[in-house]
Structure formats: structure tokens, C-alpha cells
Amino acid sequence: MESPSLAPPPAADEARCQSHPDQAVLGTCTRCGTFFCALDRETVNDKDYCTTCATRPEVDYLEAFRLKHWGKRDSWAWFVGFSALIYLAAGARLLMREGLRDSGLMVGLISLAGGTVGVCFWLGLPFARLALCFVPIVAMVTSAFTVGPGAISSGIWPIIVTLSIYQNTRNKLFFKEEVSREALEKAWNLYANNAVARTGFLLGLVGLLAFPLAPVALLCSIIGLRRVDPTATPPIGRKGQAIAGIVLGAVSTLGWTAFWVVTRLNQFGQAH
Ligand SMILES: [Zn+2]
Ligand SMILES: [Zn+2]
Structure with a gap:
């Protein structure tokens, strides 16, 4: 009959795990020195810990970093939120001044739409993360038609900014997007x-x-x-x-x- 345990039963003179007397001791916890067996060994960042120490914030500091910023507004979210207010005000002003006439109507409506996406971004609504990338693209195409092709070069920078916001690790954490351990490590290095x-x-x-x-x-x-x-x-x-x-x-x-x-x-x- 097969033994249900992971490791073979230890010999009589072998050290045994305190929590699992039928398991042989494999090593000691890097932090507290407690013996662990195959059942309670936890590996975090290539070091071995007991189950209690593995969950401590200073041991799994990347997980602690992730939880700290999970769903929390970062500086990009505030930047987009404030910009959204400016877009909304400019759009409303344009519609009131120009009335509902051709190019003024078009630009005014796009300002209002962009501002609304920005507010949704600040609120953390999931669709707004991708939608924000399209706001400067639409704005650039519109101004290329209304102002002229010269508007294309000045419209490039907002596109680059929104794309880098889309890639930003802390902003992803605000939107509760899963990020890789490598990205977490980079962000931890940068901020913490x-x-x-x-x-x-x-x-x-x-x-x-x-x-x-x-x-x-x-x-x-x-x-x-x-x-x-x-x-x-x-x-x-x-x-x-x-x-x-x-x-x-x-x-x-x-x-x-x-x-x-x-x-x-x-x-x-x-x-x-
Ligand atoms: Zn320990
Ligand atoms: Zn054990």
C-alpha cells in the first residue's frame, strides 16, 4: 500500500516536524529558525520560510506593496481627474459660445466626451483604462480636420502620455489589474x-x-x-x-x- 504523505516515513533517528510528526525535517525557516517539513515549507523570493513567516509583510514585501496600492488612486489618476475637469469646462464653454454650429459643435462634444472618460477613469471604472488611450487619438484626428495637418505633431505627446499611463504598474493596481512579479519588483524599487x-x-x-x-x-x-x-x-x-x-x-x-x-x-x- 502507498503512503499518503509526500515524503517517505522518516527513520527513527531522523528529526521530525513538530506540526507533522510523520514528516522528516527538511530545513529551518530563514526568519525565525523553526524546522519545516515538505508540508509547511514556503518559498518566497528564493528563500525558505515556515508558513507563519511567509505571510509577514517584510518577507513577502512585493505582495504587501501590491495590497497597499490595490484599488488606491495613484498620481496619474489625480492628474487625469483634474485634466477631465478642464476638458469638461472647455467643452461646455465652447458649446455655449459657438452655439450648435459646425466645427465648434464637433470640438465641444469631443471635449465633453473626453472629460467624461477622464472622470470615469478617476472613479476607476474598468472600461475607462483603455478608453482613455482613444481620447487623444480622436482629439488629434478631429483637430487635423478642423485646424489642419499641423495639429498632428502637437497631438502626439498626449498619446504617448496616455499609453505610458496604460502601462504604469501603480495605475494598473488602482484599476485592480493583475501585474507580473517583475513589474511589481520594478515599481517597488522605484517607489518603496x-x-x-x-x-x-x-x-x-x-x-x-x-x-x-x-x-x-x-x-x-x-x-x-x-x-x-x-x-x-x-x-x-x-x-x-x-x-x-x-x-x-x-x-x-x-x-x-x-x-x-x-x-x-x-x-x-x-x-x-
Ligand atoms: Zn519562520
Ligand atoms: Zn510540517
């Missing part, structure tokens, strides 16, 4: 991985123009660099950005301080 270092680097760029931000950039980048740990779960990266942020922050802090000292000395020299 060592956010302090990312902020420090961006502030470092702005700090070149605005003095008060330079020391803040320096501080954020130092904290960010200290956090870097590629072996941690989840891995903490952005070492390069943290170093660049420290350089930018230090250079602009020194530069602005020197500028202040020189200005003061000049004032002092003029007063005497």
Missing part, C-alpha cells in the same frame, strides 16, 4: 526602496538652487546610505543615489555658506 535616499538625492538637486534644502539633502542622504543593506529582507538599495545626494548636499551647503560669507565681507568692507 530606500525612500530616504531617494528623497535626499532629489532634495540635493533642488538644494543647488535653494539653500535651506541643501543641509536637509545631506542629512537624508547620510541616513539613506547608513540604511543600505542588499542582504536584508526586503533588500535596501540606492547606495549610488545616497552617495550622489551626500556629494550634492555637501557641495551646495559649502557653496551657499561661502556665498553668504563673501556677501557679508563685501557689506562690511563697504560700511568702513
